C-alpha cells in the first residue's frame with residue numbers, strides 16, 4: 322500500500338512551511354488591520370484620558386462644601402455655570418458654588434469631587450432643561466456629602482504618556498483597534514496579508530453563472546478554498562478554470578505568479594491527465610506528491626521560480642472534500658505563517674465516538690464530524706453522514722475532523738477520539 326514517497330502529515334507540513342516566511346510590514350489604516358499581526362510596538366504620546374474628568378453627569382463641587390449634607394439637611398450651592406464634554410471651564414469653582422457638568426467633561430479648576438444628579442434635588446425636580454423652555458438653574462441642593470475625588474476619572478488612568486500600550490507581534494482584536502484609535506493612530510504597521518492565487522483545473526468544470534451542461538459540474542473548489550483563504554486572513558484571487566492541457570494550465574498559472582502562493586485543485590491524482598504535475602515538473606520544481614492521510618493523499622507541492630524568487634504552489638486534490646481538508650491542514654498554516662501569526666493551530670479536544678470510524682489502509686483519517694458538548698460537560702463526536710471525498714455536504718455539516726491515527730484500524734463506539742475543532 323505504501324509508496325516510498327508517501328510522507329506523514331507532519332513531514333508534509335514542515336516541508337511546506339519551510340518555503341514560507343513572514344511577509345514584510347506595511348502601513349494599513351486601522352480599519353483594515355483587524356486580525357493582522359502588529360509589526361511595531363505602539364506607545365502613547367499622551368495620557369488617556371488627557372485630563373481629569375467627570376465619570377457622571379452631576380455637579381462639580383468642592384468636597385469640603387458638602388460636609389454633612391443629607392436628604393433632610395441639604396447643602397445649597399450656587400450654580401456658577403454648565404460644562405459639556407469637549408469644553409474647558411473658564412474660571413474656577415469657588416467655595417459655595419458648583420458647576421453643572423456632563424460625563425467626560427474636564428474637571429473645572431478648584432472642584433475636587435462630582436455629585437451625581439441622583440444625589441441632588443435635580444433627581445426629583447428634573448434637569449434644568451427638562452420640559453418646556455430651558456431654565457438655567459441658579460442653585461442646587463446637595464443631598465449627600467461627597468468625598469474628595471468622588472466620580473473623577475484621573476488623567477492617564479487608562480494609559481500613561483510614554484507607556485508601551487500594544488506590543489509588536491500582537492494579533493489585533495477589536496478592542497486593540499479601539500485602543501489604537503484612542504491613541505490617535507489612523508495607520509498602523511502590520512505584516513502584509515498574503516495574496517493567494519487560486520486556479521481550478523478540469524475540462525468538466527463550469528463557473529457559477531454559466532449554464533449547466535451534460536457531463537459538466539460547477540467549480541466549487543475555487544469558492545470553498547477562496548473562502549478558507551479569506552478566513553485565514555489572506556487575500557484570495559481566483560484565476561478561473563484551466564482545461565486539462567499543459568498549455569492551458571501553464572498559461573493560466575502565469576497569471577498567478579505575482580501572488581505569494583499558488584493553489585491549484587485537481588490534476589494531481591493517478592489516472593488523471595496529471596497536468597499539474599507535468600507543468601510543475603516542466604516549469605518549476607516538485608517537492609513531494611503523496612501524504613499519508615485520507616482524504617487528500619494525492620497532494621502536490623512545489624515552487625515556480627520567477628525573478629529571483631520562488632512562488633510556492635500547493636496542488637490540492639480535485640475532490641471537493643479532499644481539497645478543503647488539505648487546504649485546512651497545509652494552506653491555512655502557510656497563510657498564517659506569512660501573516661506572522663504564531664498560534665495558528667486549531668484547538669483539539671478528546672470526544673467520545675458515537676459512531677464507529679474506520680481506517681482501511683493505514684493512512685490518517687480526517688472524518689467529518691459534529692462535536693457536541695453534552696449536558697454533563699463531556700464532548701461527543703458523530704459523523705456527518707457518508708464520508709466520500711466527493712460529498713461536499715459532509716464537510717458543510719461538520720464542525721470538526723475526528724482523527725483516526727495511521728496505526729488504528731477503527732475507533733469503536735464509546736472510544737475516545739481526537740477532534741480538531743474547525744470553528745473554535
Ligand code: AMP
Pocket residue numbers: 521522523525526538539540541542543586587588589590593638639640641711
Ligand atoms: P481529479 O483530481 O482531476 O481527478 O478530480 C477528482 C474529482 O474532483 C473529479 O470528480 C472532479 O470532477 C472533481 N473536481 C475537480 N475539480 C473540481 C472543482 N474545482 N470543483 C468541484 N469538483 C472538482
Ligand code: MG
Pocket residue numbers: 522523524587588593594639
Ligand atoms: Mg481532473
